[in-house]
Amino acid sequence: MTDCPTPRDALLDAGVPNADRLDELLAGTLRDPRLLLGAHPRPDGTLVRSWQPGAEEVTVVGADGRRTVLAMAHPAGLFSGVVPAGFFPGLRRGGFGSGPPDYRIEVRRAGRTELREEPYLFDTGIGAFDLHLISEGSHEGLWRVLGAHPQARVVGDRSVPGTSFAVWAPGARGIRVRGDVDRCAGRATPMRALDGSGVWELFVPGVAEGAGYDFEVLGADGVWRAKADPLAFSAAPPPGTTSVVHRSRFTWSDDEWLARRASRPWWQQPLSVYEVHLGSWRPGLGYRELAARLADHVTELGFTHVELLPIAEHPYGGSWGYQVTSYYAPTARFGGPDDFRWFVDHLHSRGIGVLLDWVPAHFPRDEWALAGFDGTPLYEHADPRRGEHPDWGTLIFDHGRPQVRNFLVANALYWVEEFHVDGLRVDAVASLLHLDFSREDGEWEPNVHGGRENLEAVALLRELTERMGRAHPDVLLAAEDSTTWPGVTRRTDEGGLGFGLKWNLGWMHDTLDYLGLDPVERAAQHGRLAFSLSYADTENFLLPLSHDEVVHGKGSLWSRMPGDDAAKAAGVRALFGLMWAHPGRKLLFMGGEFGQVREWSEAAGLDWELLDDPRHEGLRRLVAECNRLYRALPALYTGEDAGAGFSWLDATDAVSNVLAFLRHGADGSTLACVANLAGVAHREHRVGLPAAGIWRERLNTDAREFGGAGTGNRGAVTAEPIPWQGRPASAVLHLPASGVVWLTPE
Incomplete structure (x- = not known):
């Protein structure tokens, strides 16, 4: 401001005691300004000093209206004077009574007069x-x-x-x-x-x-x-x-949701997640409008949760929210913090959980944010080998500093307690766990034991899961980890990291790579498709078809499939049929549910007009049916954590490109999944089953209602007491090309 002169160190001392403290005040280094400013009792009255840069006249105004003009003690803006005894009620010799004296400061500056409160009267409110x-x-x-x-x-x-x-x-x-x-x-x-x-x-x-x-x-x-x-x-x-400055005035109405969440935790229920980037799902909408339309869409499709790409404030939209500058502030792009509370509350009212992506690994270098906050590497690690990320151009948190860990762990609790979110997906866990992540030899330093494990980050993750588990045991914590780190979802007291879920990125890569091949090339890669089922019970897994798989030149799920549009549609349908039958919770990024053709861009909306095409509308119907059956059939979601929810029927039929397995529910129910990933139908394909009798065709991804050709089994097959594939019974199936069939016993 032009009416606020710059303080100068070399000015005359106007008789104010403690001139060295005055110099500190002028320089901005006085660690307790109340040593000079505010009211100071003396035997002959009260010494009042006020710091008012640019003021022409400053007057003390007592509670009863009495006034005393202060003298300018320093031209940089310090005013001082002694008000007589009795000016302040309750004054005692050598001190005040209960609380600070009651007065205000009248300031005349640039011809304007303003009555102000004195900030240096008040003690700290922090205990x-x-x-x-x-x-x-x-x-x-x-x-x-x-x-x-x-x-x-x-x-x-x-x-x-x-x-x-x-x-x-x-x-x-x-x-x-x-x-x-x-x-x-x-x-x-x-x-x-x-x-x-x-x-x-x-x-x-x-x-x-x-x-x-x-x-x-x-x-x-x-x-x-x-x-x-x-x-x-x-x-x-x-x-x-x-x-x-913000104070929430929001009144929550989700008590019933929170009580239900606590009484029946997420791990006892089906969990199917719709991943969303708010800015490009329906561009131009705010939190409240998005909540209403998103709830309608997710309810229609049958997802149990939405997961939002990071919504903590971030300056660069192209980071999709993964370069956070304000960890405690929802982005203002879509409204205020209470608007986001309304978003969560509304989704809860519709029976939909809300998960957030959370980024504790790194933060951007913006000079106005966390980087070098107090002139030192405060939030970031001081050693560039551990404090700078070679891939993302960001800074890495100093996870060994207790206050930095506190900042992050408290932030996780903050989103749960202040915004009622139902879980966090922890981003980039692999980069946290390994000192040599994206670094060549010589670019990283081993830990105290000579290993590559980042022991400080491991301690952070365990502290996070332990504190969240104590405070909110019904809240989900999922780890995005692409490595073979053991025990990500094992309890910390058993040596694990304590997460509820781990993203199964191995399943994602193997499955998409396999389905991206021309069908005539798939036989040689059959083992790759089956591999994820060999370790499906080693962790509590979530199967992610996330935003990362439809960007950076990878294309969309649709465009990654070989062949013409009919073949692409069949390939995506087969992918979904396999995914929803495979052990593990489910996650699908927006646009995948109807076969978005273009690669996703945060700068553009989805191509919703594709739903006018029967093939794309059929995909949407298939996802809704997969979610409906997933929630209705315990064989698809119970027994997973104990490793008892799966057994093989046929893992080795590479020649036919057929994969067959059983899912087992904790209630004794059974579902058979048979997938034909060949480019041709198999009209007479025998599959072993655990019991003779009628088996209903609960799902056929080639059904006409899903945009397929209608090849199938007319709703049911009869299993005969003919042993096959180690099972006491078997049935002959008609398997559609690039199709998946689910069967359950009558």
Whole structure:
């Protein structure tokens, strides 16, 4: 602001005591501005000092209207004066009575007069125990202490509204709040450091919800930097970078959903996930409009959950949300934080769970965000071999620093407790677990045992799953891990990482690569298709056909299939028939449900008009039917975790390109899945079954209602007591080309 002169160090001392403290105030390095500012009782009255850069006149106004003009003690903006004894009720010799004295500051600046509250009257609102927990990195409710919290503080008989700001920056030499909170660009609101905890705090009266702010941080290197609040609960829409003061006023109505979630946890139920990038699902809609339309779509298709690509605030839309700058703020692209709460609440009211992608591995280098926050590598690891990601150009969290782990673990709890989300998918777990991830020899340093395991990141993941398990045992944590790390879904007290689910990326690669071959080339790769079923019970798996498989030149699921449009449609139908019968929970990225032809782009919407084509509409109907049967037939979702939910019928018929297996429910039910991945139908194909009698054709991916040719078994087959494939009975099936058939006993 032009009316706020820049402080200068070499100015005359106007008789203010503690001139060295004055120099610190002017330089922005005074760790407790209340040493100089505010009200200080003396035997002859009260010394009042106020920091008002650019002011022409400053007057103390008492609760009863009495006034005392302060003298300019320093031209940079320090005003000082002694008000006589009796000016403040309750004054005692050497101190005040209950609470700070009641007065306001009248400031005349550039011809305007304004009555303001004095921020340096108020003590901190952060307790000693909170500071202890923050110091040791164990504060599970970190967001309740740090960040910007609108509140009221009592002075005299008045309740003074404002906002308490608090930030962790142990290396900072000084911090000021600036923005809408201070028309002098932060110079009037220096914060104070609290008890060696690394926390800086200031209550600023008059700051209301919706005010924009950031922190001006004097780093350990002597450089001032403008920084967004790491725990901002709201942020300006990109390309804006300011934090925004927010207090939720939302009233939840999902008590019934949460009670049901707690009484019957996710692992006892079918779980089928529709993965969504909000910005491109229906471009131009906000959280509330998206909630209504998405709930209709997901309900019609029968998915149990939606999973959102990261919605924490991020400046670059092309990162799809995976380069987060404000971990505690839902992106403002679609509305405010309470609009996102409405989104979750509405989906819960429709019986749909909400999962979020969560990114604890890395963050972008934007100078206004976490990078070098206090002039030191605070959130990022100081060693470039561990603090810089070679693939993504981002910085890697210092997972060995307790306060950084606390920042991340508390953030996971924050989304569950403040936004009622039902689970988190933890991104890039493989990059967390391995020191040599995407690094050549010489570019990484072994751990203390000489290995490649990132022991600090392992500790973070175990702390995450343990704390979430204690606080919210019914919340799902899924790991995106592409490696063979053992025990990802094993309990931590048994040596595992403690996740509920692990993404089965091996299944995804093997299946898509196999189905991408011309059918005449598949026989040689038959073992690859069957391989995932050999280890399906080693972890609690989720089968992902995610956004990563339809970008970066890979094409869409539709375009990856060989042949003409009819063959492509059959290939995608066969993929879905196999996927929903295969052990493991399900995940499908948006557009896959109707055979999006173009590769996905975050900058464009989906091609919904394809649903006018019977083949694409047939795919949508197939996905809905797969989900309906998945939820209706316990054989498809129970018994998995015990490894008792699957057995082979035929894994070796490479010549015919046929794969056949059984699914077993905890209730004793059975389902047979027979897949013919050849380019031709098999009219007389015998398959072993566990019992003679009538077996109903519950699903045929070649059915006409799904856009197929209608080759099948007229709704049922009769199994004869003819032993086959190690089973006491068998049936002859008509198997459609590139088709999958499900059978259940009558």
